[in-house]
Amino acid sequence: LDADLGIIVNVQANGATHYWNPDRMVSSTAAPEFAAYRALVGTLAGRLQRFAQGMVALEPVNEPPQSCSSNVWSNVQAALLTAARASSSALPLVVTGGCGSMVSGLAALDPEPLAAFEPILFTFHFYEPYLFSHQGAPWMREPVYRALNNVPWPASAGSLEQTLASVRARMADDIETSEADKQAAYAETERVLKVYFDARPDRWFIDKYIGQARDWADSHGIAPGRIIMGEFGALRTDARYVAAPNPDRARYIADVRQSAEASGFPWAFWDLFDGMGMMDDTTRALDPAMVEALGLRMAK
Structure with missing residues (x-):
């Protein structure tokens, strides 16, 4: 906040746990621990409302697993948004489509019933083509x-x-x-x-995918500034199996970031460090190629 950055608090359930996992919490409104998850979302919304209006938003679920046009996901999301609104009337809420928040999930989302929960923002994640990014x-x-x-x-x-x-x-x-x-x-x-x-995928491939999100926004009269590319990134090539370092990852990150910006979408990069990060895993030093690809500047 001191750096004038907008913040999205995004709840991410851990699928590797045996109990508190997405299946038990958000697979449907009848899931065994859905009530507990819904209560958590309500509590978080209440705690976040104290921050400056418009600077902090709450995203109740990360990458819902239901299918793109699933009514089950629509019901889960509506119930969580209702709980959040009961605790805060003004906190921006971030909504998404099914199938892991992919562009196709957003394209299948009907925004009209969600107007009752304004102010809201929309999000999608972008990792296409997965053969490169993953x-x-x-x-x-x-x-x-x-x-x-x-x-x-x-x-x-x-x-x-x-x-x-x-x-x-x-x-x-x-x-x-x-x-x-x-x-x-x-x-x-x-x-x-x-x-x-x-x-032969190139920048045109990315523009085509992200263009689907812009087409969806235009068809529903939604300003592109309200649609956030909430995740994008790519894993590093394992240097042990290549002759020399390559600039492919930086080119991809730059292409995705510039394509989103050309459509008017704000973005958040995944992530700070680990195989997809913008820092060296050991030294925590910023990778200059990633900084440049993201259109940022190194602090002096």
């Missing part, structure tokens, strides 16, 4: 992502052969996966990468 992600269910490495951005900046060589090198160091599973994962990885390189 290369090497250990948490993805599909084994193809865990082996990916050295995927270029744009696709024309590299080659299928170079990327597959990095994938093979990464797989060779995997001592936990059986050879049969590695072969199956490699075959699928080769297949999806051929599609990626044939499609």
